[in-house]
Amino acid sequence: MLIKNSAVAGTLESSDAQVTIEPGNGLELNIQSSVLNQYGRQIKAAVLETLNRLEVTNAKVTVIDKGALDCTLKARVECAVYRSCDQSASNIPWGGIIK
């Protein structure tokens, strides 16, 4: 998917993550997390897996994680991507690549 605009999803509450997506060349990932030392690897994997599934190849992605579970991270990334493509109001492929 092509990232058209900047978009944000999520909050900075405990157990949530705030994901910001901006247009970019290639994938640029910036992760800050309150549990980085123990879960940095898994957070990065969850974010990359989701971007990969949505076929996002060019974007600047910033994740500020406050101890979110993987399911939350995935949902926040998906939401930010669809918002950035102006598809979040009507064209979300539920049951397709959004499982």
Place this chain on the structure above:
Amino acid sequence: MINAVGRDIPDYLLTDGREVYQGRNYKDGQYIKKASPTVKRGEKPMESKICETIREACERCGAHDGMTFSFHTEFRDGDYVAAMVCKVLVEEMGLKDLHVAATSLGSAQDIFADYMERGIIIEAQTSGVRGRIGEVISAGKLKKPAIIRSHGGRPRAVEAGEVHIDIAFLAAATSDSCGNAKGQGGKNNCGSMGFANHDARYADHTVIITDTLVPFPNLPSSISCIDVDAVCVVDAIGDPKKIATKEARMTDNPRELMMAQNVANVIVATPYFKDGFSFQTGVGGPSLAVNRFLEEHMKKAGIKMSFALGGTSSAICALQDKGYVDYILDTQDFDQGAAAHLFSNPHHIEIDLSEYANAANKGAYVNKLDYVVLSALEIDTKFNVNVITGSDGVLRGAPGGHPDTAAGSKCCIIVTPLTRGRMATVCKDVVTVTTPGECVDVLVTDYGIAVNPARQDIIECLNKAGIKHVTIESLQEKAYSLVGEPDLLEWEDKVVAIVEARDGTILDVVRQVKPYEYED
């Protein structure tokens, strides 16, 4: 050398007879020669010991480079005195190579972090580290490793001469001109001075800092004028409203209340719950809430407590006023209600940290404790508890009386949620061992109860009472299934803190944290 909780202690730390942790009660029965302070005689009659400034008091007490100074933290986050004094020592007097011996270090002493970074404070010995000081120590900025001791370990080390305090600067709510001082009756009250009065007897010099000077003699007092060199009057010694911070709160969270209820059920199912039992809670939300649920059980059984020990909250004072608690033996007051309640009931009594928990005296009150309910940052499948380092390996907690009460009590119950955010509280290996698993008997979480297999007697009691319990391994697996298995932390070689067991042996070390890097 690998110690009794499986931690590898570097050999270079094992000097001057220092040993690694060998197990509970290892030093029982040994003799120890107590250290004694060197005191300046006050033979010539003197009307008053008041000094106009803190600096004058420091000079009178011979403040010098390389000295060890102490203070108490009964005001917790509201303490003004430690920072005030340290500023005088450093900024006004230009002293260096200072050693700090504190009952705790937290945000109220943030200025110490600057002095540690500048190499002016070179060593810290404390029962707790929070805030910026923890970050600075974890980053390896102190010349010598910090020493973390329990509340009982601190007076043990002082009496053994391992910590020699040159000057104790002790905040007191009231004092007379000669140093009879206490935690009540002033503008800003902390209640019990249990953290302070032992220092007054063992330090070479003692300075009382108060904001309320009262006529001589200020009796009965917690600190006696015979132990005091100087008295300073300042505008304010602390903000008592900040004593009750988020570490000491009364919860209304239904999950925590459910856990508290289950703790009370476990207590009632064990044989020590009978007339004259004794009890202590920590300050975590669910542990403090246990007080609420105990009342109805005591009422139903028609029994009362002989004594409640340690840190004191309004909840336990209310139980005493209703006749359910004979004595409160108070080292620290967690809120203003408790601080005001001290002495108002003649059975609500102040005790010092040695009386409370010192393993090297002839028998501290923890040895008579039936139940203690404590919280944990982490607990592993060997029941080892961590209350000092966070999931990032940074110092941010306080053993306090945790290891002492766990070791002394007949039934030690840890109450904690299974996970906090993404952190698994029940884990395979705690980052740092602060309380050995052999001292921990029962774990109560929001996902179930586990009993230490070493306590088959408690398992039988729970079975008889129909209280469900599972293995601690199954709780750990449940936690990891929710949050994922955490990666192991990465450390540098440098030891930044030594966690001393209550008997003076080395329980664990904390190393400098390695900045996180992704492996690509």
